[in-house]
Amino acid sequence: MSAVALTASTGSSLRDVVPFSIVATGTILIYDLLCTLDDEVEYVWKARQNLGTNLYYLNRYTPFIDTFISLDLLTGRHSPQACERNFKVVLWLIVLGTLISECPSSIVHHTFPISLMHVPSWQQFCASALMPYGSVASP
Secondary structure, eight states: OOHHHHHHHHTTHHHHHHHHHHHHHHHHHHHHHHHHHHHHIIIIITSOOOHHHHHHHHHHHHHHHHHHHHHHHHHSOOOHHHHHHHHHHHHHHHHHHHHHHHHHHHHHHHHGGGGGTTSOHHHHHHHHHHGGGSOOOOO
């Protein structure tokens, strides 16, 4: 079934899914912030500010900005110029957030196997696949 046929058969309900999913995303972001705010204040806000804490702030708070700008884009009425500008802002915030969250992982993937040269390749693959999800104990 094509997207046009699906949209025609479901009416406007398919168009309503995207704003509701963005509202759900914003709700989860706020809930997560409220659940972890005391730990964040204790371990991040009171810590010495360095590159790591700055990357943490960017990684933690850019999703709030792009989620709520996206919601405004989908629910508000904007001129074509404002819509294009806000879309570009959301796009670049998503790219920035992805780079901030994935670059340290890719650096580890490129450097970690060097320390495992004596380990068979299937074990290197398993170890590098687990790196984004936590540390891997060395044998």
